[in-house]
Each structure stands twice: as C-alpha cells, then as structure tokens.
Amino acid sequence: MAKLDSKIPEGPIEKKWENYKAHTNLVNPSNRRKIDIIIIGSGLAGGAAAATLGEAGYNVKVFYFQDSPRRAHSIAAQGGINASKNYQNDNDSDYRLFYDTVKGGDYRGREENVYRLAQLSGNIIDQCVAQGVPFAREYGGTLANRSFGGAQVSRTFYASGATGQQLLLGAYSSMNRQIKAGSVKSYNRHEMLDVVIVDGKARGIIARNLITGKIERFGAHAVVVASGGYGNVFYLSTNAMNCNVTAAWKIYKKGAFFANPCYTQIHPTCIPVSGEHQSKLTLMSESLRNDGRIWVPKHKEDVEAIREGKLKPTEIPEENRDYYLERRYPAFGNLVPRDVASRAAKERCDAGFGVNKAGYAVYLDFADAISRLGVETVKERYGNLFDMYQNITGDDPYKTPMMIYPASHYTMGGTWVDYETMTTVPGLYAIGEANFSDHGANRLGASSLMQCLCDGYFVLPATIANYLSGDIHTGSIDTSSAEFDKAANGVQELIDKIFAINGTKSVDYFHRKLGKVMWDKVGLARNEKGLKEAIEEIKEIRAAFWNDVRVPGKANQFNNELEKAIRVADFLELAELMAIDALNRKESCGAHYREESVEPDGPQKGEAKRNDKEYTYVAAWEYMGEGKEPKLHKEPLTFNAIELKQRNYK
Amino acid sequence: MDFTLKIWRQDSANAQGSMKDYKVTDISSDTSFLEMLDVLNQQLIEKGEDVIAFDNDCREGVCGMCSLYINGEAHGPKKLVTTCQLYMRSFKDGQTIYIEPFRADAFPIVKDLVVDRSAFERIQQAGGYNSFDTGSAEDANNILIDKETAAAAFDSAECIGCGACVATCKNSSAMLFVSAKVSQFALLPQGRIEATSRVLNMVKQMDEEGFGNCTNTGACEVECPKGISLENIARMNREYLAASLKG
Numbered sequence: 001m002a003k004l005d006s007k008i009p010e011g012p013i014e015k016k017w018e019n020y021k022a023h024t025n026l027v028n029p030s031n032r033r034k035i036d037i038i039i040i041g042s043g044l045a046g047g048a049a050a051a052t053l054g055e056a057g058y059n060v061k062v063f064y065f066q067d068s069p070r071r072a073h074s075i076a077a078q079g080g081i082n083a084s085k086n087y088q089n090d091n092d093s094d095y096r097l098f099y100d101t102v103k104g105g106d107y108r109g110r111e112e113n114v115y116r117l118a119q120l121s122g123n124i125i126d127q128c129v130a131q132g133v134p135f136a137r138e139y140g141g142t143l144a145n146r147s148f149g150g151a152q153v154s155r156t157f158y159a160s161g162a163t164g165q166q167l168l169l170g171a172y173s174s175m176n177r178q179i180k181a182g183s184v185k186s187y188n189r190h191e192m193l194d195v196v197i198v199d200g201k202a203r204g205i206i207a208r209n210l211i212t213g214k215i216e217r218f219g220a221h222a223v224v225v226a227s228g229g230y231g232n233v234f235y236l237s238t239n240a241m242n243c244n245v246t247a248a249w250k251i252y253k254k255g256a257f258f259a260n261p262c263y264t265q266i267h268p269t270c271i272p273v274s275g276e277h278q279s280k281l282t283l284m285s286e287s288l289r290n291d292g293r294i295w296v297p298k299h300k301e302d303v304e305a306i307r308e309g310k311l312k313p314t315e316i317p318e319e320n321r322d323y324y325l326e327r328r329y330p331a332f333g334n335l336v337p338r339d340v341a342s343r344a345a346k347e348r349c350d351a352g353f354g355v356n357k358a359g360y361a362v363y364l365d366f367a368d369a370i371s372r373l374g375v376e377t378v379k380e381r382y383g384n385l386f387d388m389y390q391n392i393t394g395d396d397p398y399k400t401p402m403m404i405y406p407a408s409h410y411t412m413g414g415t416w417v418d419y420e421t422m423t424t425v426p427g428l429y430a431i432g433e434a435n436f437s438d439h440g441a442n443r444l445g446a447s448s449l450m451q452c453l454c455d456g457y458f459v460l461p462a463t464i465a466n467y468l469s470g471d472i473h474t475g476s477i478d479t480s481s482a483e484f485d486k487a488a489n490g491v492q493e494l495i496d497k498i499f500a501i502n503g504t505k506s507v508d509y510f511h512r513k514l515g516k517v518m519w520d521k522v523g524l525a526r527n528e529k530g531l532k533e534a535i536e537e538i539k540e541i542r543a544a545f546w547n548d549v550r551v552p553g554k555a556n557q558f559n560n561e562l563e564k565a566i567r568v569a570d571f572l573e574l575a576e577l578m579a580i581d582a583l584n585r586k587e588s589c590g591a592h593y594r595e596e597s598v599e600p601d602g603p604q605k606g607e608a609k610r611n612d613k614e615y616t617y618v619a620a621w622e623y624m625g626e627g628k629e630p631k632l633h634k635e636p637l638t639f640n641a642i643e644l645k646q647r648n649y650k
Numbered sequence: 651m652d653f654t655l656k657i658w659r660q661d662s663a664n665a666q667g668s669m670k671d672y673k674v675t676d677i678s679s680d681t682s683f684l685e686m687l688d689v690l691n692q693q694l695i696e697k698g699e700d701v702i703a704f705d706n707d708c709r710e711g712v713c714g715m716c717s718l719y720i721n722g723e724a725h726g727p728k729k730l731v732t733t734c735q736l737y738m739r740s741f742k743d744g745q746t747i748y749i750e751p752f753r754a755d756a757f758p759i760v761k762d763l764v765v766d767r768s769a770f771e772r773i774q775q776a777g778g779y780n781s782f783d784t785g786s787a788e789d790a791n792n793i794l795i796d797k798e799t800a801a802a803a804f805d806s807a808e809c810i811g812c813g814a815c816v817a818t819c820k821n822s823s824a825m826l827f828v829s830a831k832v833s834q835f836a837l838l839p840q841g842r843i844e845a846t847s848r849v850l851n852m853v854k855q856m857d858e859e860g861f862g863n864c865t866n867t868g869a870c871e872v873e874c875p876k877g878i879s880l881e882n883i884a885r886m887n888r889e890y891l892a893a894s895l896k897g
C-alpha cells in the first residue's frame with residue numbers, strides 16, 4: 001500500500017526549494033529526447049508544462065477535449081494573478097504573500113509548498129511579460145496592480161477583465177512554438193479515460209478520440225494530470241460546461257489518493273439563478289469588490305417592496321441600508337475572503353433579506369465608486385464585466401446596483417501530491433487546480449492562476465527529472481502489453497454498459513438531481529444529518545442513473561451525450577466521497593463550514609470554529625474497490641514559519 | 651416564446667447534410683440561445699433521437715468554442731457577442747430561426763454544427779509567439795510600455811479564435827484573425843524582434859490553408875464578437891510590406 005511521504009526538503013523554509021534543486025537528479029539534454037511525457041490538459045497548468053518540458057527537449061504529448069488548447073477553462077478567468085513583486089512599495093514580500101495564502105486557506109495547506117509558490121510568483125510575471133501578455137499599465141509604463149480579497153496590499157496583475165485569457169494565450173503561444181519545433185504533439189478532441197500502470201508505475205493512458213470514437217493507447221515514461229477542478233459536481237457552477245473530474249477520478253481508482261474533496265469554494269459574486277433551463281452561473285469577478293459595496297436593506301418592508309417591484313434599490317436612503325460586510329468585518333470590509341463573504345450573503349438571505357424574487361440575491365453597488373472616481377475610471381476598470389452583466393440580466397450596473405449570489409466556483413481539494421507534485425503512484429503527477437496542495441481549505445482570489453502557472457512553468461519541470469533520471473534506458477513504452485489491453489478493454493466495457501441501459505432519462509436529468517443534493521447538503525453549510533442523508537441520496541441517484549439513463553447516437557462518432565454520461569458517472573462517485581470527507585471533518589475551516597462547529601461566545605461569536613487539535617491534517621482518501629469504504633490516510637500539517645491562529649478579518 | 655428552427659444536420663464529415671425542421675415552445679426570453687438548444691436536445695433524447703451536435707464550453711463569451719451561423723449572421727443578430735451570450739429576447743415570438751455551422755473550405759464540418767478549425771492552429775504555430783525559453787526573462791518592469799500601447803495590444807489580443815470573421819467573409823478570408831495576433835506583437839516592444847519572420851510565416855501559412863483573399867469589405871469587423879478592428883488588417887499589411895522589402 002502506498003504511504004504518504006510529502007518529501008519536504010531539508011533546511012529553513014526560504015532555502016528549501018533552492019536546496020531541492022541543488023540536490024535533485026537530472027536528465028541530461030541528449031537523454032531527454034528518449035523520454036516521453038503525457039500531459040492531460042492544455043490549461044494554464046498543462047499548457048505551461050507542455051511548453052516548458054518541450055523547450056527542455058522532452059517528447060511531450062498533450063491531450064485535451066476542446067478543439068484547441070486555447071479553449072481550456074483557464075481562458076475564462078477574469079480578475080487577475082497575484083505576485084509578490086512589491087511594485088507598489090506597500091511592504092509586500094514573499095513572506096507576506098505566503099502568510100496571506102496560508103491564513104486565507106485557514107491553515108489547512110502545506111506550508112512548504114505555499115512558500116515556494118510565493119517565492120516563484122514574481123518569475124511568473126516576468127515570464128508572461130516576455131511572452132507578450134498585455135498586462136494593464138500605469139501612465140509611466142510600469143505594470144499596474146489592484147487588490148483582491150484576503151490581502152491588504154496591491155499585488156494583483158491584470159489584463160482588463162480577461163487575465164486568464166491573456167495568460168493562457170501566452171502559454172499557448174509558447175506551446176505553439178514547441179509544436180512547430182516538433183517537441184510537443186498536440187491531441188485535440190481526445191479524452192483521457194484511464195491511466196495505465198505497469199509494474200507500479202504510470203506508463204500511459206487510454207483516450208477516446210472524440211471525433212471517431214476510437215479508443216486509442218498512448219505510452220509514456222510519466223503522466224501528468226492537469227485536468228482542472230470538479231466544481232461542476234454542483235451542476236450549476238461558474239465552470240465551463242465540460243469541466244469534469246474524470247481524469248482525476250480515473251487515477252484515484254488506480255491508486256492516486258484524493259485529498260480533501262470536501263474543500264470546495266463557493267464564490268460570493270455570481271449572477272443569481274434566474275430560470276429552470278439555466279445551464280451555468282456567470283461569475284462577476286472578485287475584483288469588483290475593490291470598488292463595489294455589498295448591501296441589503298435594513299428593513300423587511302423595503303425588501304418586500306423591492307421584491308414586488310414597488311421600490312428601487314437606488315431609492316433606499318443610506319441609513320436604511322445594511323452594508324453587512326463592512327459592519328461585521330471593519331478591517332477588511334468588502335474584501336474579506338470568499339468563504340466569509342459567501343456565508344454572510346447566505347446568512348442575510350436565509351434571514352429574509354434577499355432582494356430578488358426568489359429571495360436569493362444581495363446588492364453589489366457602484367454608486368459610491370462612480371461618484372468618487374467618475375464613470376470613465378469605473379468603465380476602464382470593469383467595463384467588460386458591466387457589459388457582460390447587462391447583456392445577461394438586462395440591467396445597467398452604471399445606474400442600478402448589480403444583484404449577486406454565491407455559486408460553486410473552485411475546488412481546493414484534488415489529487416494528493418507531494419512536494420514534487422507527484423501523486424501516490426510513481427511517475428504520475430498532478431498540477432494546477434487538479435491537485436490539492438496550496439490553497440488549504442479556501443483559495444484567495446487571483447491565486448489559482450499563480451499556482452497553475454507556477455506548477456507548469458517552474459515546479460513540475462524542475463521536479464520531474466528527479467524521477468525520469470531512472471528511465472533513460474527504459475526505451476519507448478510498449479502499448480500492446482497486457483496492462484494496456486486490460487485498461488483499453490475496461491474503457492470499451494464502460495461505454496458498452498452505458499449504451500446497453502437504453503433507459504428513459506437524459507444525462508442532464510441525473511446531473512441536475514445530483515447538483516441539488518450537493519448544493520443543499522454538501523454546499524455552503526453542512527451538518528451531520530444532512531451529510532448522512534446526502535450519502536444515501538447520492539447512492540439512489542447513482543443507482544437510478546445506471547438503470548435508466550439514455551444516451552442516443554453511436555459510440556463510433558462524435559457524441560457529446562456519451563461524453564457527458566461518462567463524466568457524470570464519475571461525478572456520482574466523487575459526490576459521495578465529498579460527503580464522506582465533509583462528515584469526517586467535524587470542524588469548520590475555510591470553505592468547509594460545519595454548522596456544529598462555531599464560536600460559542602466572545603468577540604468571534606457565531607464565526608466558524610476550527611479544531612486544530614484534531615483536524616490539522618490533510619485527509620487523503622484511498623480507493624479500496626467498488627462498493628467498499630474508502631480508506632482515510634492523514635498527512636499531519638505542521639506550521640513552523642507561521643503561527644497557527646484563528647483567522648480574524650474583524 | 652415559441653420558435654420554428656431550421657437546423658443543419660450532417661452525420662459526419664463526408665456525409666450529405668440537409669436542413670431539418672424542429673419546434674420549441676414555452677421558452678422564456680431570459681433563456682440563452684444555447685440553453686434553448688439544450689431544451690431541444692432534451693426533447694430529442696426523450697424521443698430517442700440523436701441530439702444536435704454543437705460546440706460550446708465556457709458560456710461566458712471567451713473560449714471561442716461556439717460557432718453558430720444564425721439567420722445568416724455569425725453568432726446571430728446581436729453585435730459584439732458570441733452565440734453563447736445571445737439571449738432569446740433578441741428574437742420575436744413565433745420567429746423562424748435558421749441555424750447553420752460556420753462555413754468555409756478551410757473549416758470542414760465534423761458533425762451537424764461542429765466544424766474543424768485546426769487551420770487556425772497551424773497559423774498560430776507558424777509564428778504567433780516570442781521565441782524565448784521559460785526562466786530566461788528579465789524583470790517585468792524593465793520593459794516599460796505606455797498605457798495606450800498596452801491597451802491597444804490588449805484590444806488586438808482579445809481575439810477568441812472563433813472564426814466568425816472567416817464564416818462572414820464572402821471570400822472566407824482569415825485576415826482579421828491573423829492580423830489580430832500580428833498586431834498584438836507588432837505593437838509591443840517584446841514582439842518587434844521577430845516581427846519580420848512572424849508576419850511572413852503566418853501569412854504564408856494562412857495562404858496554404860486555403861483561406862481566401864481580403865477585398866476590404868469590412869464584413870468581418872461587423873460580425874466579430876470581440877470588436878477586433880479593421881485597423882489590425884491595415885497594420886498587418888504595412889508589416890507585411892515592410893517585411894517583404896527586408897526579406
């Protein structure tokens with residue numbers, strides 16, 4: 001059985017990465033040509049890794065299900081990317097970024113990984129500027145910054161409201177250069193459906209060609225999973241429609257532990273649900289909280305009048321508004337971390353102060369910012385977000401406050417990895433949102449882009465050689481072995497099984513049902529009773545799926561319904577693990593809020609209460625076989641460079 | 651709202667395609683165009699028929715997957731939005747809507763409304779990058795770029811690679827798409843170093859992929875969901891001329 005060794009290097013925290021690099025095994029340039037690396041995913045993490053490993057001279061094969069690598073979900077990130085450059089001279093430093101990230105994650109991340117992330121953050125910006133990423137600039141020509149939730153400094157770099165797009169196009173351009181050079185081979189419209197393990201090592205994958213339906217085999221000396229997050233388990237989320245857990249789930253079933261699945265982030269500022277056919281929720285970037293003020297009416301009469309359309313929010317005078325974040329958290333105000341802001345919105349709406357018809361929305365108001373800065377400045381900062389809002393809702397945010405509500409957005413949980421980003425399976429790596437390591441129980445805004453690029457450009461390329469140095473004499477991997485046969489047959493059987501059901505309900509029907517259970521019982525607030533019910537309900541939906549799902553069309557052609565069925569089948573299994581993990585963690589930490597665990601009294605009364613004595617660990621789950629209980633492994637977390645204390649944003 | 655839909659159905663690249671009629675009823679005006687197609691597909695599944703294949707992913711107007719030609723316009727009647735950002739309130743109750751794929755010789759049909767845009771990939775691979783290796787960059791603030799220039803480069807870089815420009819152009823020209831990338835780099839000091847080879851290589855690849863010539867009708871700019879301006883084409887022409895004289 002695999003055991004948890006996080007392989008933290010020796011030395012003081014600020015020297016660990018340097019020490020690691022000084023002592024790690026290398027593969028010399030002429031040998032790199034003999035080594036094949038498979039990367040699942042062309043987002044910021046996968047794209048950056050593919051480009052960099054290609055530059056280093058390895059043979060890289062990159063797989064993704066969209067038609068172009070530029071369409072990975074990273075493209076949709078809006079707000080920005082953090083780095084401890086201290087260009088604003090506001091006392092920022094590697095330590096401060098490290099501190100904010102560990103604290104924002106509610107002390108449930110791995111300290112050493114986070115420190116490295118902060119140390120490398122500045123290099124990412126250098127890299128992107130050299131690529132030609134058109135970041136926003138000041139009049140003097142230097143790079144501009146804005147501030148984001150959970151920080152008191154301005155360290156977020158941005159390109160209007162399309163930062164993810166520009167960063168991804170940067171990684172894409174570097175990758176294209178390697179595709180042209182022949183070191184990276186790109187497989188579009190290919191979905192990885194299993195990893196192949198030979199003699200205990202990851203040696204390749206089975207993928208379905210989404211155009212022909214063919215089940216194809218690919219061998220490699222190492223496999224890197226950069227497949228993104230699993231926020232779509234909630235059905236409605238801010239994630240792209242096709243984001244899914246399949247790659248991470250398939251490797252879980254082949255021995256890679258899955259860590260902290262219950263840590264899922266609900267983003268406070270999304271456009272509220274409006275209708276039953278809604279397919280996704282649109283994020284309004286967190287950067288808006290820099291200048292927007294969040295409020296609900298103080299009085300129920302005003303709420304009623306607003307819901308009935310008799311009163312406009314702009315008609316409510318200042319003294320009758322409850323700027324509840326500023327009231328409860330004066331030090332951070334509207335810039336408290338996401339989990340705090342989301343729960344506060346839910347609290348107000350549950351108490352009956354929600355401002356849309358359904359009662360699940362709060363205001364995000366720019367009137368003050370517009371009078372302070374002028375329309376032009378506000379337009380310059382947020383113009384495309386305002387346009388997007390107006391296009392979707394029909395309301396003009398320059399004239400009336402936006403309505404927002406929390407939605408599933410990001411998953412801190414993911415495949416367990418060590419300091420080298422290797423999973424519990426030798427030769428199998430996980431990077432980007434797909435792994436668990438850096439954000440603890442809650443991710444700060446603008447930190448995912450940083451982590452994805454850090455993993456892809458700097459961490460993985462420096463750590464993978466340590467493993468691959470053992471493979472320079474291996475030769476190319478034979479894909480006709482019994483292990484490949486078995487994995488390929490398994491995928492074929494799965495597809496045959498799905499078509500054989502020929503039931504009466506669509507895949508979406510089951511996904512929507514699952515999403516409702518997850519949102520109600522494994523969402524913003526969780527309790528023992530609800531979680532136990534959720535586990536039973538998930539099992540029922542899963543059984544119904546395998547009994548009654550209908551997938552039209554054929555296996556040997558382009559078939560989006562089949563793709564969805566395979567993904568939802570995996571969500572139906574992951575969902576149960578999320579509930580099991582949430583049930584196990586009888587504390588509130590970060591985004592994981594157990595109603596049973598709140599501060600009973602004192603100045604923090606009612607705020608989430610951590611239980612450091614019993615839960616300062618990473619919960620890494622091992623798959624034990626179908627129908628069996630997963631096994632819990634604990635990686636204890638120790639904090640040496642930072643004092644463990646309760647988060648206080650008051 | 652109720653709609654009659656006439657949708658292009660084609661089983662595979664080599665199969666014969668044709669327009670087929672469908673009806674959807676009781677659609678709220680707040681439903682997005684793609685959600686309306688979702689509703690239709692759910693009905694088809696219930697009837698045991700094969701769903702209509704169409705590309706989509708982010709549904710936020712930025713991934714560039716969605717590619718529908720609606721009532722004779724790429725991305726439909728509303729300006730400056732992608733198909734996924736089009737809402738049914740842009741249509742009249744009872745209207746007949748024609749839905750076709752983005753058509754061009756360089757974009758073969760995969761199935762129904764899904765097309766193959768890999769020609770765009772090969773153009774980007776021909777020169778859409780700066781040549782330097784990870785880790786060798788200098789401090790970011792060593793390169794000063796004035797605010798306006800950075801903003802102009804951003805405007806060009808906003809292209810989402812959807813192909814609406816090609817589908818709209820009567821010659822199926824890819825000039826707007828290619829010039830957006832050439833311009834982004836031409837405007838930035840980091841991009842000047844390889845400006846000559848970049849424009850020559852990208853244009854050469856564009857020609858090899860079978861895209862048509864640009865005859866300056868400006869139709870592409872009108873339908874581009876990101877408002878990529880014709881100035882990019884003018885800039886690329888200047889860059890190309892300068893590069894040809896040098897080269």
Ligand SMILES: Cc1cc2nc3c(=O)[nH]c(=O)nc-3n(C[C@H](O)[C@H](O)[C@H](O)COP(=O)(O)OP(=O)(O)OC[C@H]3O[C@@H](n4cnc5c(N)ncnc54)[C@H](O)[C@@H]3O)c2cc1C
Pocket residue numbers: 040041042043044045046063064065066069071072073074075076077078079080081163164190191192193226227228229238239240243244246247283285409410431432433434445446447448449450452
């Ligand atoms: C709307 C929105 C806005 C955001 N804004 C910000 C922000 O401002 N700042 C910030 O820091 N973070 C932001 N985030 C979070 C951030 O964008 C993501 O966490 C990050 O981009 C994830 O990148 P990734 O490379 O890990 O995965 P993705 O970009 O999700 O890429 C996953 C890749 O894996 C491929 N893939 C997945 N499964 C398979 C499979 N089985 N077979 C083959 N290929 C597969 C996909 O095709 C894709 O190429 C935002 C997220 C959302 C949803």
Ligand code: SF4
Pocket residue numbers: 808809810811812813814815816826827830873874875876877878
């Ligand atoms: S130029 Fe406009 S229409 Fe053409 S691919 Fe880019 S975004 Fe699409």
